Amino acid sequence: MIRNTLKKLLGENYTENNEKLAILNFAIVILMFVVSGIMLFVLPPEISILQSGGTYYPIPSVLGVWLFPVISLLINMLLIKQKRLSKMNTVIFALLFVVMMAAYCMNL
Numbered sequence: 001m002i003r004n005t006l007k008k009l010l011g012e013n014y015t016e017n018n019e020k021l022a023i024l025n026f027a028i029v030i031l032m033f034v035v036s037g038i039m040l041f042v043l044p045p046e047i048s049i050l051q052s053g054g055t056y057y058p059i060p061s062v063l064g065v066w067l068f069p070v071i072s073l074l075i076n077m078l079l080i081k082q083k084r085l086s087k088m089n090t091v092i093f094a095l096l097f098v099v100m101m102a103a104y105c106m107n108l
Contacts, residue, residue, distance in 0.1 A: 018080070018083075021085045022076075022092050023093075025043055025079075025085070025090055028090070029072045029073050032068060032069040032097055032100060033066075033069045035100070036100070040062065040065045043065065043104065043108065045061055046058035046059065046072075047059065047065070047107040049067070056061060060075055066104065068100040068103075069100075072093060076093070
């Protein structure tokens with residue numbers, strides 16, 4: 001069912017050759033959404049998205065917590081549409097997950 005939906009959504013670019021990479025990338029993105037949902041209950045009401053010396057730029061944690069997963073999902077969909085999936089993309093998604101966790105830990 002998911003495979004058919006992805007083929008309808010992404011067209012011919014979703015082939016068996018890049019299917020494993022796409023599934024792995026989607027798994028990382030789903031893990032990002034799950035961890036972000038859990039962290040939403042732990043984080044303070046406002047989190048910092050940019051800190052430049054003495055300047056502090058807070059945003060509501062309800063908005064900021066979904067920033068990394070949504071951007072990752074959009075990038076993954078664009079990479080599939082452009083036929084640019086590679087193992088390096090998967091490594092970058094994993095690193096983005098680590099950066100996301102570090103950003104959340106700095107806001108605790």
